[in-house]
Amino acid sequence: MTKIAPLSGFPEWLPGQRIAELAVLDRIRATFELYGFAPLETRAVEPLDQLLRKGETSKEVYVLRRLHAADDGPADDALGLHFDLTVPFARYVLENAGKLQFPFRRYQIQRAWRGERPQEGRYREFTQADIDVVDRDTLPLHYEVEMPLVVGDALGGLPIPPIRILVNNRKLCEGYYRGLGIGDPEAALRAIDKLDKIGPAGVAALLTETAGATEAQAKACLALAEISAPDGSFVDAVRALGVTDPLLDEGLAELVRVVEAAAAHAPGLVVADLRIARGLDYYTGTVYETLMQGYERFGSVCSGGRYDNLATSGTDRFPGVGISIGVTRMLGLLFGAGALSASRPVPTCVLVALPDEDSRPECDRVAAALRQRGIPTEVAPTPAKYGKQIRFAERRGIPYVWFPDAREVKDIRSGDQVTADPGAWTPPADDLRPQLLSGS
Amino acid sequence: MTKIAPLSGFPEWLPGQRIAELAVLDRIRATFELYGFAPLETRAVEPLDQLLRKGETSKEVYVLRRLHAADDGPADDALGLHFDLTVPFARYVLENAGKLQFPFRRYQIQRAWRGERPQEGRYREFTQADIDVVDRDTLPLHYEVEMPLVVGDALGGLPIPPIRILVNNRKLCEGYYRGLGIGDPEAALRAIDKLDKIGPAGVAALLTETAGATEAQAKACLALAEISAPDGSFVDAVRALGVTDPLLDEGLAELVRVVEAAAAHAPGLVVADLRIARGLDYYTGTVYETLMQGYERFGSVCSGGRYDNLATSGTDRFPGVGISIGVTRMLGLLFGAGALSASRPVPTCVLVALPDEDSRPECDRVAAALRQRGIPTEVAPTPAKYGKQIRFAERRGIPYVWFPDAREVKDIRSGDQVTADPGAWTPPADDLRPQLLSGS
Numbered sequence: 005m006t007k008i009a010p011l012s013g014f015p016e017w018l019p020g021q022r023i024a025e026l027a028v029l030d031r032i033r034a035t036f037e038l039y040g041f042a043p044l045e046t047r048a049v050e051p052l053d054q055l056l057r058k059g060e061t062s063k064e065v066y067v068l069r070r071l072h073a074a075d076d077g078p079a080d081d082a083l084g085l086h087f088d089l090t091v092p093f094a095r096y097v098l099e100n101a102g103k104l105q106f107p108f109r110r111y112q113i114q115r116a117w118r119g120e121r122p123q124e125g126r127y128r129e130f131t132q133a134d135i136d137v138v139d140r141d142t143l144p145l146h147y148e149v150e151m152p153l154v155v156g157d158a159l160g161g162l163p164i165p166p167i168r169i170l171v172n173n174r175k176l177c178e179g180y181y182r183g184l185g186i187g188d189p190e191a192a193l194r195a196i197d198k199l200d201k202i203g204p205a206g207v208a209a210l211l212t213e214t215a216g217a218t219e220a221q222a223k224a225c226l227a228l229a230e231i232s233a234p235d236g237s238f239v240d241a242v243r244a245l246g247v248t249d250p251l252l253d254e255g256l257a258e259l260v261r262v263v264e265a266a267a268a269h270a271p272g273l274v275v276a277d278l279r280i281a282r283g284l285d286y287y288t289g290t291v292y293e294t295l296m297q298g299y300e301r302f303g304s305v306c307s308g309g310r311y312d313n314l315a316t317s318g319t320d321r322f323p324g325v326g327i328s329i330g331v332t333r334m335l336g337l338l339f340g341a342g343a344l345s346a347s348r349p350v351p352t353c354v355l356v357a358l359p360d361e362d363s364r365p366e367c368d369r370v371a372a373a374l375r376q377r378g379i380p381t382e383v384a385p386t387p388a389k390y391g392k393q394i395r396f397a398e399r400r401g402i403p404y405v406w407f408p409d410a411r412e413v414k415d416i417r418s419g420d421q422v423t424a425d426p427g428a429w430t431p432p433a434d435d436l437r438p439q440l441l442s443g444s
Numbered sequence: 445m446t447k448i449a450p451l452s453g454f455p456e457w458l459p460g461q462r463i464a465e466l467a468v469l470d471r472i473r474a475t476f477e478l479y480g481f482a483p484l485e486t487r488a489v490e491p492l493d494q495l496l497r498k499g500e501t502s503k504e505v506y507v508l509r510r511l512h513a514a515d516d517g518p519a520d521d522a523l524g525l526h527f528d529l530t531v532p533f534a535r536y537v538l539e540n541a542g543k544l545q546f547p548f549r550r551y552q553i554q555r556a557w558r559g560e561r562p563q564e565g566r567y568r569e570f571t572q573a574d575i576d577v578v579d580r581d582t583l584p585l586h587y588e589v590e591m592p593l594v595v596g597d598a599l600g601g602l603p604i605p606p607i608r609i610l611v612n613n614r615k616l617c618e619g620y621y622r623g624l625g626i627g628d629p630e631a632a633l634r635a636i637d638k639l640d641k642i643g644p645a646g647v648a649a650l651l652t653e654t655a656g657a658t659e660a661q662a663k664a665c666l667a668l669a670e671i672s673a674p675d676g677s678f679v680d681a682v683r684a685l686g687v688t689d690p691l692l693d694e695g696l697a698e699l700v701r702v703v704e705a706a707a708a709h710a711p712g713l714v715v716a717d718l719r720i721a722r723g724l725d726y727y728t729g730t731v732y733e734t735l736m737q738g739y740e741r742f743g744s745v746c747s748g749g750r751y752d753n754l755a756t757s758g759t760d761r762f763p764g765v766g767i768s769i770g771v772t773r774m775l776g777l778l779f780g781a782g783a784l785s786a787s788r789p790v791p792t793c794v795l796v797a798l799p800d801e802d803s804r805p806e807c808d809r810v811a812a813a814l815r816q817r818g819i820p821t822e823v824a825p826t827p828a829k830y831g832k833q834i835r836f837a838e839r840r841g842i843p844y845v846w847f848p849d850a851r852e853v854k855d856i857r858s859g860d861q862v863t864a865d866p867g868a869w870t871p872p873a874d875d876l877r878p879q880l881l882s883g884s
Contacts, residue, residue, distance in 0.1 A: 008494075008539050008757065011523070014487035016536065018543055019550065022483045037877075038815040040792035040822035043462045047454035047569055048488075048555065052511075054448075065511045070504075070559035071492075071524070083451070084511070096456065099448050103458055105839055107825050109790075110459065115488065119510035129487055144825065146804060157815075268805070269812075317448065350549075352480035364586060365708070372709075375478040375597075382480035385547050385584065399545055437477075 013122030014129045015336060020349030020438075025131075025335055027346065027440040028162060029113060032133045032329060035158035036111035039150070041135050044110040046092040048117075049083040054095060064118040085117040089134045090308075090326060094315035097138055097322050106322070107139035107147075113331075124340065125302040125333045133158075134308075136326030138315055143323040145258055148290040148310055149265045151327040155294070155306055156266075156273040158329070163442040164338060165297040167306070170232075170277035171262055172291050174309070176255025177281070180228055180242070183249030184221050190285070191215035196229050197281035200303075229279035235267055236260045238276045262290055288312040292327050296334065299341075305334045342444035348401025351380040351438065353431055354413070355397040356406045358384040363408065370408050373426035379436065381406075403435045453562030454569045455776060460789030460878075465571075465775055467786065467880040468602060469553060472573045472769060475598035476551035479590070481575050484550040486532040488557075489523040494535060504558040525557040529574045530748075530766055534755035537578055537762050546762075547579040547587075553771075564780065565742040565773045573598075574748075576766030578755055583763040585698055588730040588750055589705045591767040595734070595746055596706075596713040598769070603882040604778060605737040607746070610672075610717035611702055612731050614749070616695025617721065620668055620682070623689030624661050630725070631655035636669050637721035640743075669719035675707055676700045678716045702730055728752040732767050736774065739781075745774045782884035788841025791820040791878065793871055794853070795837040796846045798824040803848065810848050813866035819876065821846075843875045 010016070017025060037043075055065050065084040086092045089112045097108065113133045122128055135154060137147045152169040159167055177196070181189035192215040195207050202210070204226050211217040211225055224245060231241045239256050259276055266274035282291040289310030296305050308327030315322035338344035354374055356367045367383045374381040382402075384393045390407075394416055397405050406413045406424070413429060414421040450456070457465060477483075495505050505524040526532045529552045537548065553573045562568055575594055577587045592609040599607055617636070621629035632655040635647050642650070644666050651657040651665055664685060671681045679696050699716055706714035722731040729750030736745050748767030755762035778784035794814055796807045807823045814821040822842075824833045830847075834856055837845050846853045846866070853869060854861040 008535055010539070011487065011489070011491075014489060016487055017485070018540065019482040019484055022485060026483055037791035038818070038820050040790055040820055042459040042790045043466055044459055045457070045462060047451065047456055048557075049451070049454060049569070051451075066508045067511050068506045068508060068525070071507050073559075085508070095448055099450070100458065105789075109822070117488075119513075129489070139825070265805075269808075349545075350480055350482045351477035365705075368705075368709075378478070380478050380480055382549070385579070 013120075013127050015127055015332060017335075017339070018349065020346045021335075021339055023346035023349065023351070023438045024339075024344055024440055025331070027438070028164075028331065028335065029131075029133065031162055032158045032331070033111070033113060035154060035161075036133075036135055038157075039109070039135075039154050041109045041111040041154075044093070044096070044112050045114055046086070046089070046096050046112070048085055048115070050086050050092055050095065052082040052084045055084045055087065055091065057091075064120050066117050066119050087118045088116050089114055089132050089328065090136070090311075090314065093134070093136055093326075094311075094322075094324070097315045097324075098317045098320060101140075101320060101322070107137055107143070109135070109137045111135045125299075125337050127332055127336065130330065130332035133329040133331050134326055136324050138322040138324035141321055141323075143310075143312075143325065145261060145289075147325050148258065149262050151290075151308065151325060152262070152266055152274050152292060153269045155327055155329060156270045159306075160270065160273075163440055164334070164344060165299065166272075167294050167296050168272070169266075169274045169306070170280045170293045170295065171259065171274055172276065172278055172280035173255040173259040173262075174287050174289055174291060175251050176242075176259055176278070177228070179249040179251030179253070179255050180245075180247050181215075181225065183247040183252055184217075184224050186211075186221055186225070187216040188214070192217065192225055193281045196225060196279060199229060199279050231278040232275060234263070234272065234275050236264055238263075238278065242278070258289060282307065282309055286311045286314045288323075290325065296337070299337050302333070302337055305330050305337075343442060345441050345444045347439040347441055348403075349438075350400045350402065352382045352400065352402045353379050353436055354381045354404045354406050355393065355402045356381060356383045356408060357390055357393045358387045359407075359409050360387045363387075367408055370406060370426045374406075374429075377427075377430070379431065401438075404431060453560075453567050455567055455772060457775075457779070458789065460786045461775075461779055463786035463789065463791070463878045464779075464784055464880055465771070467878070468604075468771065468775065469571075469573065471602055472598045472771070473551070473553060475594060475601075476573075476575055478597075479549070479575075479594050481549045481551040481594075484533070484536070484552050485554055486526070486529070486536050486552070488525055488555070490526050490532055490535065492522040492524045495524045495527065495531065497531075504560050506557050506559050527558045528556050529554055529572050529768065530576070530751075530754065533574070533576055533766075534751075534762075534764070537755045537764075538757045538760060541580075541760060541762070547577055547583070549575070549577045551575045565739075565777050567772055567776065570770065570772035573769040573771050574766055576764050578762040578764035581761055581763075583750075583752075583765065585701060585729075587765050588698065589702050591730075591748065591765060592702070592706055592714050592732060593709045595767055595769060596710045599746075600710065600713075603880055604774070604784060605739065606712075607734050607736050608712070609706075609714045609746070610720045610733045610735065611699065611714055612716065612718055612720035613695040613699040613702075614727050614729055614731060615691050616682075616699055616718070617668070619689040619691030619693070619695050620685075620687050621655075621665065623687040623692055624657075624664055626651075626661055626665070627656040628654070632657065632665055633721045636665060636719060639669060639719050671718040672715060674703070674712065674715050676704055678703075678718065682718070698729060722747065722749055726751045726754045728763075730765065736777070739777050742773070742777055745770050745777075783882060785881050785884045787879040787881055788843075789878075790840045790842065792822045792840065792842045793819050793876055794821045794844045794846050795833065795842045796821060796823045796848060797830055797833045798827045799849050800827045803827075807848055810846060810866045814846075814869075817867075817870070819871065841878075844871060
């Protein structure tokens with residue numbers, strides 16, 4: 005028998021942490037719905053060959069097998085657990101295109117799994133909160149503008165460190181590399197993506213090696229990657245590098261619109277950062293990464309971008325743009341640092357004290373009357389001495405104890421005790437439900 | 445490449461159905477929280493040997509393997525997807541006993557997986573909504589009384605067919621079989637559990653075969669299983685069968701309390717039905733099954749019971765009681781019958797019309813003002829003719845279109861159009877969010 009123990013990479017929260025997580029998810033969901041995104045869930049599994057279309061992530065996939073199925077390795081129709089929510093969403097859109105209205109805006113808050121080596125902020129099982137917009141054949145740029153604003157609104161209202169969304173544009177980079185005369189712009193992009201890991205000298209070597217860049221071209225690529233601005237001023241900085249290309253112009257114009265609209269909506273939220281590449285091959289326009297203040301070294305907590313060819317089948321083509329909040333990564337970091345918690349580990353606002361077991365029906369009626377008006381209530385488990393019943397509430401952070409015999413309710417923090425009618429008494433709004441707190 | 449197609453047993457809803465599912469889950473969650481149950485999620489996987497403790501379900505387990513792990517069958521530390529939420533919860537309680545407050549009340553709304561042959565109302569991937577209470581060493585009976593009342597409150601407020609919770613008590617049955625002189629009461633219980641499938645004659649044969657019953661004893665077992673009552677009158681019916689045993693008395697007393705408290709709380713919700721056995725070996729007291737009116741032939745949509753020995757390790761013992769709403773089964777049946785839907789397939793309440801692309805910033809400001817006050821709002825995707833923009837709203841069931849140039853809002857169902865200020869206008873409460881409807 006396996007020892008009962010945590011599994012590395014499969015985080016589980018304590019009830020108070022789960023209350024905090026639910027408060028975060030509720031805020032994210034409410035914001036997504038305010039922007040008109042419809043909810044969706046997809047099955048947890050996809051045919052293995054669908055998951056392996058992207059090649060590079062194949063090592064991360066968990067394959068499923070029924071315990072008593074024939075024991076001869078993955079079958080042709082083998083299923084794997086999805087490793088993100090974008091690939092299943094693209095499949096869902098193609099499968100249900102005839103039943104959906106386009107442009108189709110959906111949010112999806114769901115778990116995904118990757119068999120990676122676990123480390124801080126990286127898990128094998130994790131929850132993502134995604135929004136995407138897809139349209140048939142063409143997709144206007146304003147959706148690329150909208151994505152970071154939704155995320156800013158969703159996370160901005162929470163007691164967590166401020167975020168900064170770094171944006172770039174694939175057309176800008178590819179146009180620039182092309183204008184420079186680099187043979188393999190995609191290889192150049194992949195090299196730049198490694199800047200944080202291997203530094204400028206390493207990237208320069210990689211550019212020469214894999215993208216066929218000369219030393220001067222490599223230097224010019226690095227110069228582009230150094231440009232960053234919270235407004236449209238990055239355009240002049242790029243122009244000053246002296247490279248010209250129509251795709252570069254297109255990318256610059258698109259990125260300016262994203263950055264300027266964001267500056268008008270939420271100053272400081274979005275920064276153009278031309279080193280942002282995103283590893284995934286399928287992005288074709290704006291790309292996003294997000295750093296949380298004080299946790300920058302753990303990498304992006306919210307990423308995405310525009311993809312023109314992910315949901316494509318025969319003549320059906322659904323370009324899209326999406327962004328994905330890494331909820332488990334974010335919360336794992338904040339919980340680990342003692343930087344986020346709930347004000348109590350139970351929903352309960354009132355404990356109805358139990359004078360004796362014969363009074364239980366009467367206590368249940370008091371509880372029912374409070375619940376009827378939306379006040380989370382428990383009845384004490386046993387008719388212990390009142391001191392012990394009050395300690396029961398204290399240990400759980402339950403703020404009020406109701407004494408049905410005296411028809412009184414006590415705020416056990418202040419000691420204030422008042423006469424009360426279960427059909428009329430209402431706690432202050434902040435006490436009704438657990439509150440989300442920064443700190444532990 | 446696998447054809448893009450549904451996978452049998454892995455249901456996926458359309459956005460309108462997902463909106464309906466979320467409304468149902470919100471109602472269930474809110475009710476659980478009103479009763480003071482704390483939220484919890486466990487990881488989706490458990491060590492395979494933990495999952496196989498219960499033997500009989502081993503065939504249903506999905507085993508996981510990383511695609512590039514060594515290809516030699518399940519390893520010692522193999523992981524499987526959980527097939528219910530009770531086994532992971534029992535493991536969680538043992539693992540975190542030092543950090544939890546007992547009695548511990550938790551709810552858990554999460555997916556589970558079983559590799560069973562799919563059929564109507566039975567899936568390979570499904571969502572369950574569970575509540576459980578566990579305590580250290582002993583657990584008072586009143587929690588067994590409480591479980592069906594919570595479920596009745598949760599589902600009673602929804603536009604779905606009424607449910608009837610059938611309850612029985614393992615002590616009652618085992619005591620009765622023992623009082624009858626049957627050698628193997630557990631085998632007798634398993635035989636009675638097959639009554640719906642193989643009928644009285646089949647069960648009588650099985651009782652003789654597996655439980656060592658004589659013909660008279662088998663007849664007496666079937667007589668007990670025929671007893672059913674919405675109140676305490678079942679006690680006289682059992683007494684009339686002339687069997688006596690102390691465990692039988694205990695079971696009768698417990699079941700009377702469950703039935704009578706429920707009759708006081710919600711008349712008609714709970715019925716004592718002495719044929720209810722539940723297949724699982726771990727139940728030791730009250731057991732629950734639930735039928736939905738008009739869907740009885742699909743079996744129970746909500747089941748559970750008391751378990752004294754599931755969360756036990758060495759000297760630590762945490763008796764518990766729980767009940768589990770089979771959300772996917774319930775919704776699959778209702779959606780299949782066209783008996784449940786959402787009033788629209790998007791959260792959006794207002795579409796802001798777009799006069800021309802240059803007006804987008806102004807339209808975005810109108811949308812932001814409405815969202816600021818909790819009104820889900822989208823801006824039209826393109827500056828098409830207004831007739832086309834109104835049809836865009838119509839096709840999605842969005843009730844209102846806002847014309848920023850005229851400063852007017854139109855109810856597109858009635859045609860009423862009024863002057864409105866985005867900082868003040870409020871839609872009727874029923875229009876704000878999609879409503880849950882019986883019917884399709």
